[in-house]
Amino acid sequence: MSRNQKFALKILFxxxxxxxxxxxxxxxxxxxxxxxxxxxxxxxxxxAGLEYYIDGEKYESEEELGAGLTLRLGYQFAPWFGLSxxxxxxxxxxxxxxxxxxxxxxxxxxxxxGSGGFFFRFGVGNARVKTELPEDYDTATGLAREIxxxxxxxxxxxxxxxxxxxxxxxxxxxxTRGGEIDDFDEITDATIGDATFGLSMNYFF
Numbered sequence: 778m779s780r781n782q783k784f785a786l787k788i789l790f791x792x793x794x795x796x797x798x799x800x801x802x803x804x805x806x807x808x809x810x811x812x813x814x815x816x817x818x819x820x821x822x823x824x825a826g827l828e829y830y831i832d833g834e835k836y837e838s839e840e841e842l843g844a845g846l847t848l849r850l851g852y853q854f855a856p857w858f859g860l861s862x863x864x865x866x867x868x869x870x871x872x873x874x875x876x877x878x879x880x881x882x883x884x885x886x887x888x889x890x891g892s893g894g895f896f897f898r899f900g901v902g903n904a905r906v907k908t909e910l911p912e913d914y915d916t917a918t919g920l921a922r923e924i925x926x927x928x929x930x931x932x933x934x935x936x937x938x939x940x941x942x943x944x945x946x947x948x949x950x951x952x953t954r955g956g957e958i959d960d961f962d963e964i965t966d967a968t969i970g971d972a973t974f975g976l977s978m979n980y981f982f
Contacts, residue, residue: 809940809942809943810856810892810943811853811856811859811889811940811946811979811981812853812856812981813852813853813981813982814850814851814852814853814981814982815849815850815851815852815853815859815861815979815980815981815982816848816849816850816979816980817847817848817849817850817851817861817977817978817979817980818846818847818848818849818977818978819845819846819847819849819865819950819952819973819975819976819977819978820844820845820846820847820975820976821844821845821950821951821952821973821974821975821976822842822843822844822845822973822974822975823842823843823844823845823867823971823972823973823974823975824840824841824842824843824867824869824971824972824973825838825840825843825867825868825869825877825878825879825969825970825971826838826840826877826969826970826971827877827906827908827924827967827968827969828966828967828968828969829924829958829964829965829966829967829968830964830965830966830967831963831964831965832963838877838908839875840869841869841870842869843867843868843869843870843877844867844868844869844973845865845866845867845868845952845971845973845975846865846866847863847864847865847952848863848864848865849861849862849863849864849885850862851885851887853981855892856889856892857888857889857890857891857892858886858887858888858889859886859887860884860885860886860887861884861885861887862882862883862884862885863882863883863884863885863900863902863932864880864881864882865880865881865882865883865952865954866878866879866880866881867879867880867971867973874909874910874911875908875909875910875911876907876908876909877906877907877908878906878907878908878909879904879905879906879907879954879969879971880904880905880907881902881903881904881905881930881932881954882902882903882904883900883901883902883903883930883932883954884900884901884902885898885899885900885932885934886898886899886900894937894938894939894940894948895935895936895937896935896936896937896938896950897933897934897935898932898933898934898935898952899931899932899933900931900932900933900954901929901930901931901932902929902930902932903927903928903929903930904927904928904929904930904954904956904969905925905926905927905928906924906925906926906927906928906958906969907924907925908922908923908924908925909923910922910923924964924967926958926959926961926967927958928956928957928958928959928967928969929956929957930954930955930956930969931954931955931956932952932953932954933952933953933954934950934951934952934953935950935951936948936949936950936951936977937949937950938950938977938979943981944980944981944982945978945979945980945981946978946979946981947976947977947978948976948977948978949974949975949976949977950974950975950976950977951972951973951974952972952973953970953971953972953973954970954971954972955968955969955970955971956968956969956970957969
């Protein structure tokens with residue numbers, strides 16, 4: 778299990794705990810209903826990981842802490858279900874100027890069980906994976922080469938949000954995305970993944 782995957786599992790526990798506490802606090806508050814078109818964003822800390830094989834030898838990125846930003850436009854069909862187009866970028870860098878960036882877009886369904894604050898998301902889409910290595914980079918210590926390729930991905934996320942008023946929500950969310958890159962040149966079995974945890978906000982029109 779990669780460091781990012783372990784990070785995501787820990788965050789799952791934190792978000793679930795926050796959801797339980799928040800549900801108890803909100804039990805006696807007036808109900809506010811999600812409705813119509815919405816714009817949203819997530820901003821969080823996390824990272825990305827890349828792995829592949831060349832002639833049977835495994836290469837993988839050295840996982841470092843990075844940041845991610847998601848923008849979305851969607852429609853809330855019911856208090857318990859919304860559909861959106863999500864654009865997301867996750868990047869991380871090291872002191873030696875080695876950069877790994879993943880930009881992706883998905884069609885994402887968000888479900889609110891019981892029309893409450895807890896939610897989970899599923900999405901499918903496409904990602905572009907890019908590595909940038911310094912000219913004097915020693916390939917024996919990390920990635921074997923620069924990569925600029927596309928991949929089909931799936932996305933999963935969960936979190937908890939509070940309706941601050943009739944139009945605006947704010948909360949905590951975790952999201953992870955991953956997929957497989959088609960073989961190219963001498964590279965086979967290439968996979969990419971990212972995970973972030975942070976603030977989630979939506980504005981309902």
